[in-house]
Amino acid sequence: MHGKTFAILATDGFEQSELMEPKRALLAAGATVEIVAPHLGTLRGWRRHEWGDEVAVDLDLHAASPSRYDGLVLPGGVLNADTLRTEPRAVSFVKDFFANGKPVAAICHAPWLLIEAGAVDGRRLTSWPSLKTDLRNAGGEWVDEAVVVDGTLVTSRKPDDLPAFNAAMTGLFAQHQRRAQARTAIAAGDVP
Numbered sequence: 001m002h003g004k005t006f007a008i009l010a011t012d013g014f015e016q017s018e019l020m021e022p023k024r025a026l027l028a029a030g031a032t033v034e035i036v037a038p039h040l041g042t043l044r045g046w047r048r049h050e051w052g053d054e055v056a057v058d059l060d061l062h063a064a065s066p067s068r069y070d071g072l073v074l075p076g077g078v079l080n081a082d083t084l085r086t087e088p089r090a091v092s093f094v095k096d097f098f099a100n101g102k103p104v105a106a107i108c109h110a111p112w113l114l115i116e117a118g119a120v121d122g123r124r125l126t127s128w129p130s131l132k133t134d135l136r137n138a139g140g141e142w143v144d145e146a147v148v149v150d151g152t153l154v155t156s157r158k159p160d161d162l163p164a165f166n167a168a169m170t171g172l173f174a175q176h177q178r179r180a181q182a183r184t185a186i187a188a189g190d191v192p
Helices: 016-028 078-084 088-099 111-116 129-137 159-185
Strands: 005-009 032-037 042-047 050-056 071-074 104-107 147-150 153-156
Touching (some): 016 032, 016 071, 016 104, 016 159, 104 111, 104 159
Parallel strands (some): 005 071
């Protein structure tokens, strides 16, 4: 995934492993990863039952353009997802990825953002179990599986599912990269 850039959208209270492990997986695959947040500086993670480490923010959400990115990662964390889904700019940022057919990976409580972005209806997906009713009410087919891929969306339930989530995410993002390259390999002037 060399030459590709992916955004991780988060705010304070993100589930630490659900941000750090996908970031490491994408970096290991050769991608560039940027943390996008509602404010510059640092974000404080949540590690299961207590505050975790801080991570540096690369780009303020209000200055970030979805067109800059090849895909989006949404880590969970109750506080993180609940805060972001009330932020209009975060919701429009997520909507743009779906509107442009770019891949999105969401884990744990992050599908709350998918509901706000209107990206759940007709999709098969998973999440932290407490979101099941919310996702079904938004028109999604919720299933209790470690990872679910539906088109350009990959979802997962919890930190224990991160190995499956990371494998599906990097696979989807790499597959999307190959398709994008195939579409641009033949220029309009190359066809008689």
